Amino acid sequence: METTYVTKAKIKPIIINSVLLISVLFVLSNKAYAQNNDSVTIASLESQIRIRAAEIEKKMIGWREDIHQHPELGDAEMRTSKIVADQLNHLGMEVTTGVARTGVIGILKGGKPGATIALRADMDALPVKEPEGLSFASKAMGTMRGQQVNVMHACGHDTHTAMLMAAAEVLSGMKQDIPGTIMFIFQPAEEGSSIVDPTTGDIWGAQLILKEGWFKKVKPEAVFALHVMVGPSGAIFFKSGATTAGSENFTLKVSGRGGHGGMPWSTIDPVPTAALIVSGLQTTVSRKADLTKSPAVVTVATLQAGSNPNVIPDSVFMSGTIRSYDKDFQNKLDSDVTLTAEKIAESQGGIAKITITPNYPATINDSKLADQMSPVLKRVSNNVSESPLQGASEDFSFYAKEIPGLFIFLGITPKDQDPATAAPNHNPHFFVDETALITGIRAMASMTINYLVSAANTKKNK
Template identity: 45%
Template sequence: MAAVLALMAPVAAQAQADGQRPEVAAAAQAVGDKVVAWRRDIHANPELGNRETRTAALVAEHLRALGLDPKIGIATTGVTAVLKGGRPGPRIALRADMDALPVTERADVPFASKVTTTFRGQQTGVMHACGHDAHTSVLMGVVEALVAMKEELPGEVMFIFQPAEEGPPDGEEGGAEEMLAQGIFKDFKPEAVFGLHVFSTLNAGQIGVHAGPTMAASDRFNIVVKGRQTHGSRPWGGIDPIVAAADVIGTAQTVVSRRQDISKQPVVLSFGAIEGGIRYNIIPDQVEMVGTIRTFDEGMRQQVFADLINVAEKVAQAHGATAVAQVPDTKGNPVTVNDAALTERMLPSLRKVVGADNVVDPGLTMGAEDFSFYAREVPGLFFFVGSTPQGQDPKTAPSNHSPEFFLDESALDIGVRALLQVSLDYLNDPPRG
């Protein structure tokens, strides 16, 4: 409850670090209350990927009120707008994601989500358990701040409010790849793209950034083990897919532990859901399993695919069952790479916001981000903003995607200031040559 009381208190402006642009601190303070209000409203009304109609409408209405001309309905519910500054200069893009997760919220906040939905045939809550509500509201604040500076602003800025970062519904296209496929960079090709993500593994007041490969490639798999239904008292009368599936799960652990050289790059293979049977005394016909693969090396990625298919098919066969292994079963996200030169150039900007001691290198992150698609088109920089309250150990704090994920709202102020500082520093002093 103490955390909730702290959350409800007015969010104090962060102390200005050496070299921070004075207009950044002033702008962040001017939009601070609005950003908090937007975040709480979006948090209480979360929407899954490709269904962010209310959120997209809120964003578009805000952009219009600022005099911009937003394009809507991109990649189903995406919104973009371009701000032309009053002075010549470079082009950049700023991106935020809008979608929530099928998670039932347990965080003790007054604006906790009560929204429910059906996902993969099961009733579940819907929650901004990853912090995309913060990303959307931060970018809304940054838009307002940059519009207020329009006459003195050099260059042009594209604002990207993206749906379905967590993935579109089965059978649909969505996310960053679809935004690009529908041409958002066709007529407006930025020189650089920037994004941020609130992160539970850092305390509020910290910013994390890593040059080069930063977040893992992410691929989803689906394995269906098919047996033959029989009564639970007569297992010999059929073929038990549950036992076979359990053996597949166990043996699949050797794909990483015994088949991959993890001294080269880390690899993760995790099962996330298993479904089979409806009654205690009936052995079912089949079991379905889904999971995720995370890699940083393309060769290792392809080898994991092949090894998992081999394990699923051969282990199932050993039980007299069969396996249909779709590995991967959808298009995955590539590795998120922070352009080394851009990262080095913008590090001083981030240090100006929170101080040099509070900008840390988190190393490789096994989480994935479809920001990676933008960063394959143009140099990109994706950084993390700490969200765990100071004094709480981020190693034990509820993580992103947890039903108890908690955002210290001082992270919103830092997010606004960091994105503004990076944008203004780049626009006013772009790379030469």
């Protein structure tokens, strides 16, 4: 048997290689432990959220029903703002009132340093009369630009406010474990201002909050919001990219020459001209818009003409909305709408003057945020799916143009109703299944925790 001798020269590289191998294994082991430890931390925090959300559910429903019974129009949310501010002050936050006229912002600083994110809820109601039936149905009246109107939370902003108030309490109770800062935005006037004429160029809601510099003062890295919609109770749906439509409002005056209804040949009748324009505007979508680039809608919603059956009026007034999901596409659509109206009026001997007023841009969800939060939301709800494009518009879009944003939807249709036939948002019969709202609390709180913990872990690993 041959004897092998190991010299010192051979032993040295073996020792060095062994040390290197042990070092690599130690680093990998520590990294795996850290990753596993981070995972456990997120899981434990999500477990806390689940417990705390269940504890506050009844209180949240009480807030919601109180706010629902006492709705307020945009820029008139004084009572609602006080309820919110009192709650945030009770939680020990830094609270600012009078934001964008009637809004409230609360700042919660976690027990550890980290990133900053914003959570937003809108507070305003609509000029809609609520039918009787609910024990907490609204009987409120308000003033919409000088006109007395009925007021109802027909779009669910009462639930948004109550859910974010509850999420604020849940997260405040966990603040020692939160690495970072949370900005709670309770925003007025998402549906529009009740005091500002939109044709004046003045602004409200999200746009005014940004103009006041809040995203420069607090500097959030991301912003989240939730909206209740017709859909299976407790279901969550969202999509990456374009989500809600960009919207513009238009007013159109068709001028002719009035006269006797029995002698139309001596007039330039603006009424049939207006009818031709209404019909012609539909072709701007069906024949001129490239719908492979963006869906689009042109709707004429109001039409006012004349005061007597035998008098042909001098003019007709109409107004409506233009919607799409792409800015360049919308600019082309505006041009087509204007040209169509003007040329049809000209062909009848009349004049059409159209004014198009930008409202809200399309809401564009950040693709990275959508991917990051998808597994989080699937742990919150067992019914998560991709949202279709929404024809409604949202001023959350202004926030999402400034920083990465994610706007998700929560289904609130009771299990005994078919979402396909349930009354939609803005309908007086819009109804919320309150058992779905705990899912909304968990969604907002869980997205917050996951974003902040992930950001802290990323910084730590770097």
